[in-house]
Amino acid sequence: MAVTGAVMVLFLVGHVLGNLKMFSGPQAFNDYAEWLRTVGEPAVPRRTVLTLVEVVLAAAVILHMWSAISLARRANKARPVKYAAKRKNQASGYATHTMRFGGLIIVLFLVWHLLDLTFAVVNPAGPAGLPYDRMVQGFALERWWVTVFYALSVIMLGLHLRHGLWSAFQTLGVGNARARQGLSAGAAVFSLLLVAGFLAVPFAVMIGVLK
Amino acid sequence: MSTMNLTLRVWRQKGPEDKGRMVTYKVVDVSPDMSFLEMLDVLNDRLIVEGDEPIAFDHDCREGICGMCGMVINGVPHGEQRATTTCQLHMRHFNDGDTITIEPWRAAAFPVVKDLVVDRTSFDRIIQAGGFISVPAGSAPDAHSLPVQKDAADAAFDAATCIGCGACVAACPNGSASLFTAAKITHLGLLPQGQPERDSRAKAMVEQMDAEGFGGCTNTGECTAVCPKGIPLSTIARMNRDYLSAK
Numbered sequence: 001m002a003v004t005g006a007v008m009v010l011f012l013v014g015h016v017l018g019n020l021k022m023f024s025g026p027q028a029f030n031d032y033a034e035w036l037r038t039v040g041e042p043a044v045p046r047r048t049v050l051t052l053v054e055v056v057l058a059a060a061v062i063l064h065m066w067s068a069i070s071l072a073r074r075a076n077k078a079r080p081v082k083y084a085a086k087r088k089n090q091a092s093g094y095a096t097h098t099m100r101f102g103g104l105i106i107v108l109f110l111v112w113h114l115l116d117l118t119f120a121v122v123n124p125a126g127p128a129g130l131p132y133d134r135m136v137q138g139f140a141l142e143r144w145w146v147t148v149f150y151a152l153s154v155i156m157l158g159l160h161l162r163h164g165l166w167s168a169f170q171t172l173g174v175g176n177a178r179a180r181q182g183l184s185a186g187a188a189v190f191s192l193l194l195v196a197g198f199l200a201v202p203f204a205v206m207i208g209v210l211k
Numbered sequence: 212m213s214t215m216n217l218t219l220r221v222w223r224q225k226g227p228e229d230k231g232r233m234v235t236y237k238v239v240d241v242s243p244d245m246s247f248l249e250m251l252d253v254l255n256d257r258l259i260v261e262g263d264e265p266i267a268f269d270h271d272c273r274e275g276i277c278g279m280c281g282m283v284i285n286g287v288p289h290g291e292q293r294a295t296t297t298c299q300l301h302m303r304h305f306n307d308g309d310t311i312t313i314e315p316w317r318a319a320a321f322p323v324v325k326d327l328v329v330d331r332t333s334f335d336r337i338i339q340a341g342g343f344i345s346v347p348a349g350s351a352p353d354a355h356s357l358p359v360q361k362d363a364a365d366a367a368f369d370a371a372t373c374i375g376c377g378a379c380v381a382a383c384p385n386g387s388a389s390l391f392t393a394a395k396i397t398h399l400g401l402l403p404q405g406q407p408e409r410d411s412r413a414k415a416m417v418e419q420m421d422a423e424g425f426g427g428c429t430n431t432g433e434c435t436a437v438c439p440k441g442i443p444l445s446t447i448a449r450m451n452r453d454y455l456s457a458k
Contacts, residue, residue, distance in 0.1 A: 070427075071385065071429060074385070074426045074427050075385035075386060075426040077424065078319050078385060078425055079319065079426070080319050081317050083283060084222070084233055085283065085312040085314065087384075088291070089433065090291075090382065090433055091431060091432035092432045092433075096431050096432070097431070163430070166430075169448075170444070170448045170451070171428075172452075172455070173448050173450075173451035173452025173454075174448065175445065176445050176449075180444065180448070
């Protein structure tokens with residue numbers, strides 16, 4: 001969980017920084033999208049680096065899900081008879097206890113997200129549209145439900161990372177009692193910044209700052 | 212202080228093969244000064260007089276240091292009072308007219324023996340796998356021949372306060388025994404006497420824990436919150452560190 005999660009977190013950092021290029025204008029954003037495809041040329045053919053990243057990410061997603069499912073199955077086997085009394089969580093809050101449900105939301109979102117902005121089959125700009133146009137038309141005000149679903153999913157992702165980030169450090173054996181509090185606080189700040197970064201573009205489009 | 216009347220919903224199971232069921236009992240005139248176990252003693256006295264089988268539950272020292280008295284009270288191991296064993300939980304924390312649900316630890320690795328008594332020998336086997344140090348027997352070593360840093364001694368002692376009650380397993384949504392195992396690994400791994408076997412200990416104990424059928428840790432922290440001794444979650448990071456470096 002920790003290692004595959006870390007791969008995806010690194011990707012998300014790159015992803016959010018790339019998204020923010022929207023604020024540099026259509027030219028900058030479209031050039032950035034083109035650069036993702038041409039990086040490494042001419043030493044390696046077009047799209048080599050991007051394809052490699054895609055393969056690593058796909059593997060990370062699958063292994064992360066596989067780990068999660070194994071853990072859930074083990075948990076189920078470890079407690080065959082459930083408690084009659086309603087569970088009362090004594091520690092951590094919502095983020096910790098929504099990891100499995102949240103993961104499910106995130107993977108459903110991922111499917112939509114790829115169809116919308118990567119393959120653009122459900123995007124008004126269509127597969128032939130330029131990346132900047134896909135973003136602006138995809139998050140247009142009349143498609144507000146897309147933006148709402150996007151926002152909810154990104155917030156779910158933030159909650160997932162709120163627990164997942166420091167938990168990954170714990171799994172990999174990093175930190176003592178004092179460091180744990182720092183890691184937990186760091187995870188909260190990181191998640192918040194990431195969510196804000198991802199929400200900035202769609203809301204800027206929605207209120208007409210980006211058009 | 213006036214006495215209380217309570218309704219108890221208690222798990223009754225005749226033996227390991229019995230399916231078991233929740234049975235409701237009324238307990239009257241409970242003194243707020245009674246411990247939770249004394250309240251059950253009063254109920255059991257009545258059940259015996261009435262010709263019923265008394266409720267079986269584990270208990271020994273009744274002063275919070277033996278780790279025997281495990282039961283899940285209203286969904287929380289040892290009850291909602293923090294850092295308290297069931298024997299040290301007093302009835303003043305309940306109100307007149309309350310309904311209290313009492314269940315055994317629920318874990319595949321802790322099979323129910325009878326009623327609220329579970330078999331915790333899986334913990335013993337985890338200890339047998341590596342929770343020891345190998346030293347040449349003989350006369351006691353000279354005092355101060357083996358210096359231990361104050362902070363290491365304190366942290367080791369904190370981990371050593373684990374009484375092996377199993378509340379961590381009972382509270383964990385994954386049924387994991389990580390806090391128990393980590394406490395033992397931390398206790399021995401912080402001291403000079405524990406160094407020679409530090410890596411093999413972590414590996415053997417973690418593998419035994421998995422073999423017993425406990426779940427995996429997802430760092431929910433429920434274990435620490437219910438631990439009567441407040442064993443910190445950071446012991447699990449230490450266990451993972453020792454385990455990963457042993458591989």
